[in-house]
Amino acid sequence: MNDRVTLPTALARRTNKVLRPRDAADVYAHPRGEFERLLKQAVLRRISNGYYALAPMERLGDIRWRPDLAAAALGIAQADYGRDAVALMGVTAARRHGALPRAIGTAVVAVPKQRPQLHTDVGEIVFVKRDVARLDLERVDTELTAGWMTTPEQTALDIAARPGLGGIEEADASAILRALARKVDWALIEDLARAQHRPAALTRVKEAAGA
Template sequence: MSDRVTIPTELARRQNKVLRPRDAADVYAHPRAEFGRLLDQAVLSRLRPGYYALAPLERLGDSRWRPDLAAAALGIAQADYGRDAVALMSVSAARRLGALPRAIGTAVVAVPRQRPVLDTAVGQVVFVKRDVRRLDLESVETELTTGWMTTAEQTALDVAARPELGGIGPSDAESVLRALARKIQWTVVEELARDQHRPGALARLKKAADA
């Protein structure tokens, strides 16, 4: 990396390392041009037009670095809607909970508005309109940001309700549900199913757990 490369303190200290040019409007007079320079010097990695990931300090200048897909998805959602309005869910939460052993090319994140699928340099991001205040959440730390993801109980219910979400097949969904069933408190799941009006999902989860 060139010795001339510097990162303004305002950007380096941002909690969310997914940046949009307008996020740097108070740092640079011409943020798009400056982002282009930082991209050339592998300080930023382009996720897609308008969204960039700031490389960790130990990877600055390494053009091979790419962020984790779930981290990028959560960072993009936070950039657009704020930290407390979004959460990793479904297969992305299942992966973080150890219930999905292999990485997949799709991340799923709950957001407050309907939004099309987003293709990025590290995979596909699927947005699901949910009011995260009604979801059972726990904190999550990624290489790009900290935020929220659904708990094992909420994740199990979500996967049971929409097993195809995220592009996994029926057999993978069954495996995820069985793995989650070993981690959950059934009284919590039953309460969530009642509050969220999901009796069918609860029945499918119980069936998978007994398989």
């Protein structure tokens, strides 16, 4: 760690380590200038225009550190909409559930408003307008923040309904559904499919499972 690095306690204690300059307005009189200093010290890393990731304490000053794409996606979404209004979903949740063995360069996150895809230096983020309160969710912890992601059941229905979301191929979507089908509670996924009016998606999940 660089001995010259100084980080205000208010920033170090933030639960979401993705920051926008305005998030530090109560800490610095001129946040953008201070952020430039922290970038040079490798305390912050710019991940996209207007968004910065605070390095873990053990990596402060390490210019090689890069945040995980899913963590960045969840952190950015939380910074803009709050923790409980967003959730990792689709292929990103599938990877967290162990149903996608390889990393891909796109993260998918549910948010309350329509917004365009965001390019970051760790990958692309696709935002999907969803009412997170109507989704089946579970807790997720990342290196930048803690929050929500869709359960295996919800993830399977979402991928079956929109198999190309996140830029995956049809064959990849089918493989993900087969892997998720081994994890789902069938009574729960049937209840979700009824509540969300997704009979076709449920049928596809069952076909993938050979049920």
